[in-house]
Amino acid sequence: MIDNIKPKEATAIINSLLGGVVPKIGLQHITVGRSAEVEAFISSLEDVKNGHSMVKFWIGDFGSGKSFMMHLLNTVALKQKFVVANADFTPDNRLYANDGKAVALYSAIMDNIAIQTKPEGGALVTLLEKWIEQIITKTAQDKGISLADIKEEQHLPAIQNNIVRTINEITEVGGFDFGMVVMKYYEGYIKDDEQLRRSALKWLKGEYRTKTEARQDLGVREIIHDLNYYDMLKNFCKLFVSMGYSGFMINLDEAINLYKISTTVIREKNYEKILTIYNDCFQGKVSNFFINFAGTQEVLENERRGLFSYHALKSRLGTNKFETLEVRDFSQPVIRLLPLNHNEIFVLLKKLKAIFDFNYKVQLNITDEEIQLFMEEIFNKPGASEFLTPREVIRDFLNILSIIRQNPGINKQQLFGEIEIRDERPGESAVDSLVDSIEVL
Structure with missing residues (x-):
């Protein structure tokens, strides 16, 4: 049994690995080697x-x-x-x-x-609003105003001044426009103007394609583009560190x-x-x-x-x-990254079998000896040494578990014998030839 695994993690692990992709959560339960x-x-x-x-x-x-x-x-x-x-x-x-x-x-x-509280992504808004709340709290303390009163519209200039000062302290390139956009986001935040907040977020995410459109929506001179995006990443890094x-x-x-x-x-x-x-x-x-x-x-x-x-x-x-x-x-x-050895893959497959059982609330009759038999079958297939990847081993194993779960009386050894090795690598040789031809031309 896998300790402390959550149902959501088990489902993510099984569904993602069956689909040939890495699960976004629960990786600690299947880390081997x-x-x-x-x-x-x-x-x-x-x-x-x-x-x-x-x-x-x-x-x-x-x-x-x-x-x-x-x-x-x-x-x-x-x-x-x-x-x-x-x-x-x-x-x-x-x-x-x-x-x-x-x-x-x-x-x-x-x-x-x-x-950490939003591990699956989409945390930019949360971070912006957390930072703004920190600015609000500091402004309230500096001005001797209660947190309830500081959010009233007449105190907006004081908040904006603190936003600009803080942005200027932590940014080097593009700080002025960055600060202006964050101020606009705060303005939308305080006035409950959803459109203004969306426009500010659109700018911060680099989604404006013309300066004219950004100037109309936000009054800024510049947008994030191919040549300055790296500077903006560094600005965000400093912002995140300033937040703690x-x-x-x-x-x-x-x-x-x-x-x-x-x-x-x-x-x-x-x-x-x-x-x-x-x-x-x-x-x-x-x-x-x-x-x-x-x-x-x-x-x-x-x-x-x-x-x-x-x-x-x-x-x-x-x-x-x-x-x-x-x-x-x-x-x-x-x-x-060296390939997992056979012992490590065996441990991984045992973990996956336990997670599979937990996810589907079953107890499949698969012994350690049968897991070893599966590995012997798949690693001894023609082409295994050249083409076989851990991804394919995992997917084949989970596919077999799925068949056994839905067909309890099936012959497991026959299933193992039907495994085929596929070359999952992209066609690099064709790409190489094409690019070589282009470069010669």
Whole structure:
């Protein structure tokens, strides 16, 4: 039996893993074989809490657990009172662009902001209103006015002055417009003007496409765009820390979509942006900021299109030459996620069987020996060594449990024998060939 699991967590775990995605909650119940990585990560969080900043690259094969690791890092960071956010690189979300694709990444980050009381995201409004309440309380104390009276409209200028002063103290680039928009949000908050609050939130999330529209709605001169969104992320980091949070952590998954950018110049500009973030964090130009990137070995090491094709990154991201499979260094920027071994997968499958039983209120007659038999069948199939991923093992196992639950008399060994190995990897070779052709042209 899994200790302290909640029904909501059990359902999320089973449904998500059956769908081939990582559950957003309950990861602590299915974490196996990553204790060393998590311990090193907690140590890094302590450094970031103390004012340092950090960049980590989590590298592993498809299905090796990169996305799982990103979500696990979130769970750990939330408990350490970090504000966290997840976003995936896609063909339309990048670090650098001149056609709106970079600000689209920023918008995805802001949509997914989470705190411990809202771990599934959508916490930006909660944070804004919490910060505004802190400003209101401080203004009331400074003015000797009760909290009930300070929210009356005649005290609006005093609140606004404190908002502007506080914003000016914590921001560097874009602080004026940022402060103006927060003031507008407060104005909508105090006057119960939902449209004004929505407009302010739209600006803060980078959803305005023209300055004219933003000026009409909010009276500001600037909008968040491809070239200034990173400065705004740093401003939010300082804001969150000023509220009492430990820092701001952003996880960026699916770095393969930067590798796949067909235009060499644009791809290198994205790598240049990674270099800028890396240098800012490790040279102390930004505080309490933690960014994690997740990608495959090809994304990191390919000399023509990977991160190593950009010399300044290659020199920074080289592996510690004294590291081996047995002797690991988790303090370096690149963390290579090794596949789970068979013992670890066995422990994981036992955990999943217990969660499955709890979720469906059943007690399936599956013994440890039968779990081992399932593993022998799947790992000895033709193609298993080349194509089999933990994701596919988990999904096949849960699919078999689903069949047994609904068909109690079925022959389990026959089910195990019907397992087929599929190549779940994206067609990189085709992408490589296409991009190579484009680059030659």
